[in-house]
Amino acid sequence: IQQVFKQLFYMINAVALNNLLLRKDVCSWSTGMQLRFNISQLEEWLHGKNLQQSGAAQTLEPLIQAAQLLQLKKKTSEDAEAICSLCTALTTQQIVKILNLYTPVNEFEERVTVAFIRNIQKQLQERNDPPQLLLDFKHTFPVLFPFNPSAITMDSIHLPASLNLDFLNKV
Numbered sequence: 001i002q003q004v005f006k007q008l009f010y011m012i013n014a015v016a017l018n019n020l021l022l023r024k025d026v027c028s029w030s031t032g033m034q035l036r037f038n039i040s041q042l043e044e045w046l047h048g049k050n051l052q053q054s055g056a057a058q059t060l061e062p063l064i065q066a067a068q069l070l071q072l073k074k075k076t077s078e079d080a081e082a083i084c085s086l087c088t089a090l091t092t093q094q095i096v097k098i099l100n101l102y103t104p105v106n107e108f109e110e111r112v113t114v115a116f117i118r119n120i121q122k123q124l125q126e127r128n129d130p131p132q133l134l135l136d137f138k139h140t141f142p143v144l145f146p147f148n149p150s151a152i153t154m155d156s157i158h159l160p161a162s163l164n165l166d167f168l169n170k171v
Contacts, residue, residue: 002054007141009042009056013063014137020066021094021133027101029109032070039064061089062135069098074112080119091129096121 016035020026043057065087072086073079087095099112099120159165 010059014135035067092124
């Protein structure tokens with residue numbers, strides 16, 4: 001059950017983050033607030049179902065960081081440093097894309113300046129990120145089946161003659 005929910009939460013993360021990276025109309029402060037609230041509801045549900053050890057919440061980390069990125073101030077070099085230290089689960093390309101797509105919803109917000117985005121790129125240039133922008137939502141985690149040893153010993157097993165397994169020898 002834990003593995004199923006980890007896979008499901010990864011897919012939620014990948015689809016939501018990919019939509020964020022592809023749609024300018026959703027890259028805003030209010031979307032960041034809504035995402036963070038919805039993610040906290042998912043985390044609370046995991047906790048309520050005692051699934052916090054499943055790793056499902058960790059698969060949401062890129063989406064959490066993207067939501068926080070949408071909510072952070074994006075003006076000074078201190079803001080750039082905060083973004084670089086916070087967004088460790090996002091690639092440089094993803095951070096820059098979100099900043100480029102950021103769209104102010106009201107007159108109190110401003111667009112992200114080109115100079116600020118260049119500052120971010122400069123600070124993140126030593127990162128060794130993969131070049132992919134979008135997450136692979138078809139990625140599957142390996143399924144692990146726990147080994148439960150049997151209480152029956154091998155020398156107590158009787159093989160019926162009707163199975164025609166005469167070539168097997170007890171050792």
